[in-house]
Amino acid sequence: MAQNAAEAADLAHALVLAPTSAADWVVVAPVAIPIVAGALLMMLRHETRWHAGLAIGALLATFLSNVLLLHRVLTDGPLVMTMGRWLPPFGISFAADVLGASLALVATLVALVGAVYAIADIGTVGRRYGFYPFLMLMMAGVGGAFLTGDIFNLYVWFEVFLISSFGLLVLGSEHPQLDGTTKYAILNLIGTTLFLITVSLLYGAFGTLNMADIARKAGNFRETAPLTTLAALFLLAFGMKAAAFPVNFWLPASYHTPRIVTAALFGGVLTKVGVYALLRTLVMLFPLERDMLSCLIAWGAAATMIIGIMGALAQTDIRRVLGFVVISGVGVMLAGLALGTAEGLSGTIFYAFHSMIVMTALYLLAGVMNGLAGDYSLRSLSGFYASHPLVAAFALLLMLAAAGLPPASGLWPKVLLVRAAIDTGWPWLAFAILATGLLTTLALGRMFLLAIWRMPSGPAPVSAISPRLGYIALGVLALPVLLIGLYPEPVIAVAERAAAGILDSSTYIGSVFPEGAVQ
Amino acid sequence: MSTLIFRTTAPYLTSLMILFSLFVLLRGHNDPGGGFIGGLIAASAFAIYGIACGVPAARRALYFHPMAISGFGLLLAGLSGVVSLFLEVPFLTGIWTSINVLGISVDISTVLGFDTGVYLVVVGSITSIALALEERGHP
Numbered sequence: 001m002a003q004n005a006a007e008a009a010d011l012a013h014a015l016v017l018a019p020t021s022a023a024d025w026v027v028v029a030p031v032a033i034p035i036v037a038g039a040l041l042m043m044l045r046h047e048t049r050w051h052a053g054l055a056i057g058a059l060l061a062t063f064l065s066n067v068l069l070l071h072r073v074l075t076d077g078p079l080v081m082t083m084g085r086w087l088p089p090f091g092i093s094f095a096a097d098v099l100g101a102s103l104a105l106v107a108t109l110v111a112l113v114g115a116v117y118a119i120a121d122i123g124t125v126g127r128r129y130g131f132y133p134f135l136m137l138m139m140a141g142v143g144g145a146f147l148t149g150d151i152f153n154l155y156v157w158f159e160v161f162l163i164s165s166f167g168l169l170v171l172g173s174e175h176p177q178l179d180g181t182t183k184y185a186i187l188n189l190i191g192t193t194l195f196l197i198t199v200s201l202l203y204g205a206f207g208t209l210n211m212a213d214i215a216r217k218a219g220n221f222r223e224t225a226p227l228t229t230l231a232a233l234f235l236l237a238f239g240m241k242a243a244a245f246p247v248n249f250w251l252p253a254s255y256h257t258p259r260i261v262t263a264a265l266f267g268g269v270l271t272k273v274g275v276y277a278l279l280r281t282l283v284m285l286f287p288l289e290r291d292m293l294s295c296l297i298a299w300g301a302a303a304t305m306i307i308g309i310m311g312a313l314a315q316t317d318i319r320r321v322l323g324f325v326v327i328s329g330v331g332v333m334l335a336g337l338a339l340g341t342a343e344g345l346s347g348t349i350f351y352a353f354h355s356m357i358v359m360t361a362l363y364l365l366a367g368v369m370n371g372l373a374g375d376y377s378l379r380s381l382s383g384f385y386a387s388h389p390l391v392a393a394f395a396l397l398l399m400l401a402a403a404g405l406p407p408a409s410g411l412w413p414k415v416l417l418v419r420a421a422i423d424t425g426w427p428w429l430a431f432a433i434l435a436t437g438l439l440t441t442l443a444l445g446r447m448f449l450l451a452i453w454r455m456p457s458g459p460a461p462v463s464a465i466s467p468r469l470g471y472i473a474l475g476v477l478a479l480p481v482l483l484i485g486l487y488p489e490p491v492i493a494v495a496e497r498a499a500a501g502i503l504d505s506s507t508y509i510g511s512v513f514p515e516g517a518v519q
Numbered sequence: 520m521s522t523l524i525f526r527t528t529a530p531y532l533t534s535l536m537i538l539f540s541l542f543v544l545l546r547g548h549n550d551p552g553g554g555f556i557g558g559l560i561a562a563s564a565f566a567i568y569g570i571a572c573g574v575p576a577a578r579r580a581l582y583f584h585p586m587a588i589s590g591f592g593l594l595l596a597g598l599s600g601v602v603s604l605f606l607e608v609p610f611l612t613g614i615w616t617s618i619n620v621l622g623i624s625v626d627i628s629t630v631l632g633f634d635t636g637v638y639l640v641v642v643g644s645i646t647s648i649a650l651a652l653e654e655r656g657h658p
Contacts, residue, residue: 019607028610036597042590083611094610133590 015085026072027079027094029065030104030143033058038136048127052119055132059112062139066105073101074497078511080149088512089213095149097508099349099498103276104146106353110268110360110477111139117364117473118261120371122171126259129171135265138164145273149512152199152209154277155192158241162188165270168262169254180257187250191240198233205230212512214285215505222288231289234281235297242274242330245304251327252311256319256376260367263319267326268360272352275333282337283345284502290340298338302432304331309436312443316378318366321447322359325402328436329355332417335429339420345499347416350491354409354484358401361477365394368470369451378447383456392452394474399448401481403441409484412492521571529571536564544638545631554634558641565642566649574654585650589643596636599629 011017037058044050072079073096082091096104115135122131141161148154170181199209205225206214221227236247243251251271255263282290290297308328315321329351336348368391369384370376385392401408414433421430484491501508540560547553569577581588600611608614613630 016609020609021607022604025604025610032597032601032610036594036601039590039593039597042593043587045584045586045590081609083609085609085612130586 014087014090016082016087016091017085020081023072024079024081026065026069027081027096027147030062030069030108030147031094031140033062033065034136034140034143038133038140041133041136042130045128045130045133048124051127051132052115055136056112056115058136059108059115059139062143063105063108063112066101066108066143069096070098070101070105073098074494078501078508080511089208089210092153093149093210093212093512094147095212095508095512096147097498097501098494099276099279099502100146102349102494102498103272103352103356104143106356107142107146107269107272108139109480110356111135111142111265113364113473113476114261114265114268114360116476117264117367117469120467120469121259121261121367126171130167131171131259134164134167134171137161138168138265142269142273146276149211150209151202151211151214151281154211154280155195155199158192158195158273158277161270161273162192165266169258169266171259171262174257177257180254184250184254187240187247191237191247194233194240195237198230198237201226201233202230210512211280211285212505212509216509216513218285227286228289228292231282231286231293234286235278235293238274238277238281239300239334240274242271242278242334243304243327244300244330244334245307245327246300248304248308248327248330252320252323255323255326256317260319260363260370263322264360264363264367267322267363268356271326271330272333272356275330275337275348275352278334278337279345279348279502283340284505284508287340287503290337294338294340297334298426298429301331301334301338302429304328304334305432305436306331306439309439309443313439313446318369318376318378318381318447318451319363321378321443322362322366325362325440325443326355326359328440329359329402332414332433332436335421335433336417338429339417339424339426341420341424342496342499342503343416343423344420345503346492346495347413347420349498350416350488350495351410351413353491353495354401354413354481357477357480358398358408358410361394361474361481362398362402364470364473364477365391365398368394368467368474371467371470378450381451382454384452386456390471394478395448395452397478397481399441399444401485402444404437405441407482407485409481409488409491411485412488413495416492526571529567533564533568536567537561540564540638544634547634548630554637555641558638559645561638561642562645562649565646566653569650569653574650577650581646585643585647587643589640589647592636592639592641592643594636595639596633599632599636602629602632 041051041054078095078097080093080095082088082093084091138161141157141164144157145154148157166181166185169184170177203209205221206217208214240247255266305328308324308331312321312324333348333351336344366376369381373381375381397408401410404410404414418430418433540557543552543560544554544557565577568580602614603612606614613628615626615628617624617626
């Protein structure tokens with residue numbers, strides 16, 4: 001018995017001995033379910049008729065586990081599980097706080113809608129190429145990136161969703177797709193390599209990769225380690241992922257080439273993972289260094305917003321227009337990061353929720369219009385107001401949402417951001433946000449005017465097939481857009497708690513290191 | 520690449536390499552080796568077989584499609600982590616037990632299941648790439 005007691009005492013130095021209840025598994029379920037489902041889909045590659053049902057079922061399960069996770073995190077604070085029971089700085093922790101859990105929830109909702117839309121959009125050939133397995137593995141990567149508490153693990157999840165996204169992007173292997181994928185792949189690999197270099201530099205300085213551990217030790221290293229360099233490198237690497245100016249060129253070069261569902265999910269979800277990583281590293285890990293860089297971030301944010309939306313004004317292909325709208329949205333989110341106040345950050349987080357849903361819906365809307373009229377070009381699209389009033393209604397709501405006008409969801413995050421910018425004493429940033437709103441109204445209003453309102457010049461080749469799945473997908477996305485626009489309080493509360501959780505990381509650190517052990 | 524010597528030796532070489540890859544996989548728990556390096560050795564064995572005897576022969580020898588093998592590996596690795604759900608320990612915790620095979624007790628664990636999963640993922644994906652490249656090489 002005495003020997004057993006001594007052994008247990010030794011084990012307590014290496015392992016988490018407290019039992020893990022099955023309810024704690026919600027923190028890994030959003031990653032484990034898509035991986036297992038993706039593996040099953042890979043094995044059933046030729047049974048294409050099973051794909052959609054299996055993928056949608058798995059995404060539904062992922063969505064439910066995300067709902068449970070967010071509920072748990074909102075009531076009990078951050079939820080931590082360390083893989084393989086090793087004690088935190090050595091074992092890899094999954095640490096879900098309000099920020100990660102809420103973003104993971106919205107991303108899964110968007111992916112679920114995308115998977116439903118893909119039933120009609122991705123045919124047998126696309127399924128044989130592996131659309132659904134790639135989608136599941138991409139969502140595993142996205143979920144892992146949002147929920148992990150380890151910076152190297154974050155890099156791994158970035159790689160997972162990046163590699164899956166290459167597969168989705170090149171699906172079909174048409175010439176413009178190969179062209180777009182090459183640009184996307186090379187520029188993103190440069191960004192990821194930069195991220196990896198930064199992580200190794202960080203590990204060299206800190207000797208730890210656990211984010212809670214880095215956050216609590218950052219104060220000790222301010223004199224000796226190049227923390228500002230690290231923060232600047234993270235800014236560049238994740239800025240590239242998020243498509244911030246001046247490293248945004250890969251996005252317009254590639255996002256108009258793939259299948260429309262793929263573009264919708266990329267435009268909705270992937271850039272926000274970059275924004276999330278910026279929030280996590282710059283606000284939670286290196287807050288003082290972020291202060292030092294804040295002016296640079298603010299200029300980058302304003303340039304991203306304005307130049308992004310200028311690009312949208314110049315395009316005639318709807319998918320290209322939307323690509324530039326995505327970029328300008330990233331600029332708006334970076335504005336909150338530059339401000340760094342609680343209000344600014346909650347504006348950023350709220351805008352990320354809003355942008356995920358609205359950008360996906362806008363791409364799917366383009367897909368529906370293409371399905372009906374057979375074209376993406378604003379030169380030839382016309383007359384939807386007369387022929388398909390429902391398309392016109394969705395287009396109006398989504399346009400208002402993207403531009404930040406009532407009654408849709410885009411208004412409130414912009415209100416938060418503008419107020420935060422004025423409070424901080426940066427009225428020019430507030431002006432940039434408002435000017436972007438105006439330019440977005442112009443860019444999308446032009447789309448609405450030409451494609452929806454304009455009288456058709458000739459007998460438009462209108463497809464007889466009713467895009468029922470498209471309407472369902474758009475309806476599911478438009479509902480939260482409208483509801484959040486009319487009643488934003490709960491979402492603002494979640495965004496404020498998410499911002500508070502990264503501004504004051506003591507709760508997060510306390511949940512990873514309960515006794516403050518192993519200094 | 521279809522010289523008589525190569526074609527004659529390739530099947531022996533392939534079987535030896537696959538045997539060696541299994542050895543590397545199993546010793547990997549305590550010594551250098553493991554699923555990843557073992558998988559690479561097995562994948563190069565199949566690549567050699569494909570070069571010597573043609574891609575159709577290599578695909579027949581594999582029986583399953585390489586991507587399906589890869590998917591099964593990923594499934595195995597994922598499920599090895601889930602076993603710990605029933606023992607109140609976190610995801611991916613190694614769980615050990617020993618079974619008696621012909622009077623010798625053999626330790627088996629979920630760690631081995633995970634490593635075998637890695638082995639199959641690597642075999643499947645690298646073989647898939649290698650065979651695809653070999654197919655393109657000889658139109």
